[in-house]
Amino acid sequence: MSIEFSFSVHINLNTFFSSVIFFFRQHHTFFHFFKISLWDIIVIIWGVGIIIHLYKYWNQYQKDKWFIYNIGINVSHMEKYSSILNSVCNRYHLDNVFQIYEILGISSPMIFSMHKPIILLPIENEYSVEELTFIFRHEVGHFRNHHLLYQLFIQLFFTIYWWNPFNKHIEKRLNVLLETSIDHSFLSSKQETSEYLTCLLKVKKSALTLNTSHIPKSLTLSMSNFQETSLEKRFQLLTNSHKHNKLLSFALCIGCTGIFIFSYYFTLKGDALPTELASDECxxxxxxxxxxxxxxxxxxxxxxxxxxxxxxxxxxxxxxxxxxxxxxxxxx
Structure with missing residues (x-):
């Protein structure tokens, strides 16, 4: 969708680029009544792709939910889990709306869904009380900071721009950003940071040895959803952390917003004759x-x-x- 403001400045394209635009936008008549351009065909393919990707994402979400509820074991009321989760929720001043499922086929703890959040744990795990505390703080932190909502918006963006070849790379980078933002909540002391890093390392090692026959792919954030290089960066951020510079973040947001708005200052304009004049109708x-x-x-x-x-x-x-x-x- 092109938007032109009153303050926009027109930049006239040269003949070559104007010809390229004309090639895509020129309408051709079929069957003496049906007119369509190459650009119309591209838009139709784009729209069909969006519908297909929306269906695939929704279908994947339903499959993941069925798998969790039918294959997983609800352990929400087990004392070793419920007491720790209640303590974590009290720490963050949240109601305990979470369910806990042990499930075969996942490699690490993760959180699933926004409406009825479920914390997923590998079946027959051997996490200690301290490790479970860190795990629940991590997953509840995702819910508290609306990271699953962010992820939904990201997936909608990828659904609209499904043809972008860099989507997978962008998704991995964004997931690392979400994980590292949670990591910063474990910096109250060097001891806490050290214990949290030890927990991260154990989760990652366990993920490498477990058989991952099924990993939910929709509306989930996994504690070990990163590569070794990302793990190293997370360790560096935690061990060499500095106080978060809010002023710098605010300046970056203002700068990015300014660049986005400034992009509308220029409007590209093709160099072509009106259709009426070109066809002697003028x-x-x-x-x-x-x-x-x-x-x-x-x-x-x-x-x-x-x-x-x-x-x-x-x-x-x-x-x-x-x-x-x-x-x-x-x-x-």
Missing amino acids: FILTSNNAYAIRNDNGSFDIYLYGEYLETTNSLEEYGTFPIYDSKEELTH
Whole structure:
């Protein structure tokens, strides 16, 4: 969708780029009544792709939910889990709306869904109380900071721009950003940071040894959803962390917003003749080819080459040509 503001500046494209745009936007007639351009075909394919990717994402979400509820084991009421989760929720001043499922086929803890959040744990895990505390703080932190909502918006963006070859790379980078933002909540002391890093390392090692026959792919954030290089960066950020510079973040946001708005300052304009002029349908009314007949109500009937053209209330914008009071006066 192109948006043009009153302050926009036009940049005229050269003949080559104008010809390329014309090639895509030129309409062709099929079956004597159906008109379509190459650009219309591209838009149709784009729209169909969006619908297909929306269906695939929704279908994947339903499959993941079925898999969790039918294959997983609800362990929400087990004391070793419920007491720790209640403590974590109290820490963040949240109601405990979470369910906990142990499930076969996943490699690390993760959180699933926004409406009824479920914390997923590998079946028969051997996490200690301290490790479970870190795990629950991590997953509840995702929910508290609306990261699953962010991920939904990201997936909608990828669904709309499904043809972008860099989507997978962008998704991995964004997931790392979401994970590292949670990591910063474990910096209250060096001991806490050290214990959290140890927990991360154990989760990652366990993920490498477990058989991952099924990993939910929709609306999930996994604690080990990163590569070794990303893990190293997370360790560096945690061990060499500095206080978050809010002023710098604010300046970056303002800068990015400014660049986005400034992009609308320029509008690209093609170099081409109007369709009417290019097809000889454009004409100029002169005293040699046109005249007007004044009607009783003050309006004027305009004729071109002796054929009726239109009726108007004023001739100010039509140039100079003869004006008659009747057709009889014209014949004389």
